[in-house]
Amino acid sequence: MTYQETIEYLYSMLPVFHRDGEKAFKGSLHNILELCEHLGNPQNKFKSIHIGGTNGKGSTSHYLAAILQSAGYKTALYTSPHLKDYSERFRINGISIDKANIISFIESNKSIIELIRPSFFELSVALAFDYFAKEQVDIAVIEVGLGGRLDSTNIITPILSVITNIGFDHVNILGNTLPQIAFEKAGIIKKNVPVVISEYHPETALVFKKKAFEESAPIIFSSDNIKVIDKEINSTMLLVDVFYKNELLYSNLESELIGKYQLKNIAGVIQSIFELRKIGLKISDDELLRGISNVVKITSLKGRWQILSDAPLMICDTAHNEHGLSIVLDQIEKLKVSKKYFILGFVKDKNVDEILGMFPKEAEYIFCQAETPRSLASEDLIKIANKHQLSGYSILNVNEAIEIVKKKATNEDLIYIGGSTFVVAEILNL
Missing domain, CATH: 3.90.190.20 (Mur ligase, C-terminal domain)
Structure with missing residues (x-):
């Protein structure tokens, strides 16, 4: 098959959320577990960071990937949906997967695909895990697709979970109150794995705390520690000061992502780096700042302000x-x-x-x-x-x-x- 034929095969064979809406959401981890079992459980062969939330999870994922790459780690990044081409979803050190790899994966696994009939997203997640494992990445930043608890990405055991915020989106699937939606997003909190919450409301904080307590997971609310104040926004950069517990931490930090909504994301990202350092990752301040200021160049992110x-x-x-x-x-x-x-x-x-x-x-x-x-x-x-x-x-x-x-x-x-x-x-x- 050519690449175009491969993509057409996937679209014709499998339920696709952007086309079919909630009918494409399986609400079960059965298919992804069966697919990954067939592939030798690649999700267990690399370290990962899991990013969920209503808004900001894409930007947060790109910030973290850029910082980890700046620190010298071979860094994978899985995000969705893509903007221009399907291959954008699977990146290692900012470079999209070679289209030949996508063709090869589909051709090699056609029998199991046609037996299980997974959703487009389930298959994409399996492809990502398989690709990252074969490429022996040091760490993969994995963005949740929808929700968290029943999202196909939620079969990983990450070294860190991050939840950006909770808002009203996909209420027909996730629930129509903030605590209901927070319950679904909190599903990515794993046993003994620290979780950073970038932004919260009092009613969602209770949901996160309860889940973290049940899983014995250390929980850190970044906005309780870190404040990011914007000094200037122009067409090329966002300039901010970062305070930790009211003490100036970083002055005149530049970000290539320039929407004002990045202030909360940056706070969550910096808190996440602090937690990764506790786990043993070597990330200097210079590498942190370089990743944030060059996030677009490093990861080729588009479409955010x-x-x-x-x-x-x-x-x-x-x-x-x-x-x-x-x-x-x-x-x-x-x-x-x-x-x-x-x-x-x-x-x-x-x-x-x-x-x-x-x-x-x-x-x-x-x-x-x-x-x-x-x-x-x-x-x-x-x-x-x-x-x-x-x-x-x-x-x-x-x-x-x-x-x-x-x-x-x-x-x-x-x-x-x-x-x-x-x-x-x-x-x-x-």
């Missing part, structure tokens, strides 16, 4: 739920721009009514539709927008929308593209 042009200021971001978008909108509110244009598309299973209610009424809106069956129809978006007095019209293709808006916008204006990972993924010059 990414500046696509300066005049007009054009930004894309993969934030797609109330918690993530509220932080993005707060940051946009502080920008000194003239007119704001929002190019937005969403998927059907988000609370779009509540989300659009957060957006400013004085902006101009263009509603698009990513090429996935889960996309919310742009005409339905317009109806919801009208309910919130948002003035807009429909251009289905995000790139056509960008070109039309660029012709209208002045150099002093803002163009924001987002609402869905799948919309951002379709931007041509990403």
Whole structure:
């Protein structure tokens, strides 16, 4: 099979979450355990760090991978979904898996794939574990796909677990209260394995503490120890001061990830490095700072408050739920721009009514539709927008929308593209 034929085979054979929604979520670890048993349990052959949470787990995963790589460790990184190509999900030292390896894995395991019929995500996780084990990585940073307790990644026993935050997302699967969602995310807390919580509410903290107590897992709330204060945000960097227990720890720390929401992520990442040092990993302050300041270069991360042009200021971001978008909108509110244009598309299973209610009424809106069956129809978006007095019209293709808006916008204006990972993924010059 060619690479394209391999990808088409996977999409045609297996349930895919971005296409099929919750039908693709198995709610059981049976398939992934059976797959990995067939592969010789590769998940037990390398050290790992497990990252869960509603928002920020992707950025946190990339920060940690960049720091570990800067410290000289052969570092694997598994994230999802991909933006441009499936191979992006599997990286070692910032380099995506060779497509020949994907072809070989599928061809070698076709019989078990067709017997078990795993989901697309289950198979991807098995591929990641198999690849990382064969490449003999020193450590793998593994991002949870959805939830935690029943997520396919949750068959690893990591040396550290990290939970970034809890917000309302995938409520049809994870529950519609913060404690219910926190219970699912807390499922990655393992026996005697320390867990860092980057951000919490009083009601979620109780859930985490209970689970940590049951597992005899040391629990550390980073926001109780570390404060990250932003000093400057521009189109190329975020400049912060970091305080530990009110004492200045790092002055003028630069981050290539520049959304203001990275402040909480950075606090969780620094606390995680402190915990990894206790376990015995050798990571100097210089290596920590180098990883944070060069995270995009080291890991090739895209789509997090990414500046696509300066005049007009054009930004894309993969934030797609109330918690993530509220932080993005707060940051946009502080920008000194003239007119704001929002190019937005969403998927059907988000609370779009509540989300659009957060957006400013004085902006101009263009509603698009990513090429996935889960996309919310742009005409339905317009109806919801009208309910919130948002003035807009429909251009289905995000790139056509960008070109039309660029012709209208002045150099002093803002163009924001987002609402869905799948919309951002379709931007041509990403």
